[in-house]
Amino acid sequence: MRALLPLLILSSSLIVPPAGAQQRHNTNAPIDFGADHIELQDKANRAVLSGNVSVKQAEMTLNAARMTVAYTGQVVGGSPQVSRLDAAGGVTVRRPDQTAKSQYAIYDLNRRVITMLGAVTLTQxxxxxxxxxxxxxxxxxxxxVDGSSVGGSSGAPGTGTTQQRGGRVTGTFSVPNRN
Structure with a gap:
């Protein structure tokens, strides 16, 4: 089993280095989805998926209760180009050797970055x-991983969230059997 070490701790943040070259994700792979319901909002260039939402791209799967898919006005090969996925409600991202869970997630396809917020757990x-x-x-x-978190409705008017600083990163690392 691979350990998450070596790691670097900086100001309540934990940086987990990639476990190997296989961690590179194919962000150009098509995105397949399934949901109980989909609402297309063409004038707003988005689709809202709800109920047991599952999105798969290459070897990565993202599950949530609800997801908004934003796409550009560009159409390539008859398909609109997806630029961002916003997920809420029991979000789980599974990649080879890793599972992450949170309340919310944003997958920015242009930057090739996933940001997960609220009660985050990363397991390897x-x-x-x-x-x-x-x-x-x-x-x-x-x-x-850092200690910042998303809270209730005490943030800026109309945002519904507040970022709390100074949180802590916690966890458990396994150690090899030294018999």
Whole structure:
């Protein structure tokens, strides 16, 4: 089993280096989806998926209760070009050797970055890291967990969220059997 070490701890952040070259994600792969319901909002260049939403791209799967798919006005090969996925409600991202869970997630396809917010848990084997925010760079496989979190409705008017600083990153790392 691979450990998450070596790691670097900086100001309540945990940086988890890629476990190997296989962590690089094919962000050019098509995105397949399934949901109980879909609402197309063509004038707004988006689709809203709800109910057991599942999105798969290459070896990565993203599941949530609800997801908004934003696309550009460009059409290539008869298909609109997806630029962003916003997921909410029991979000789970599964990649080879890693699973991440949170309340919310944003997949920015242009930057090739997934940001997960709210009660984040990142698991690799028996190793677990918990925090408020997880950022995964799909090009490098690098995952950064920090203690920032998303709270209730005490933020800026109309936003419904507030970012709390100074949270902690916690977790458990397995150690090799030294018999």
């Amino acid at each position: 084997g028996t190793n677990t890291v918990n925090g408020g925010r997880l950022t995964i760079n799909l090009d490098t496989g690098r995952a950064v």
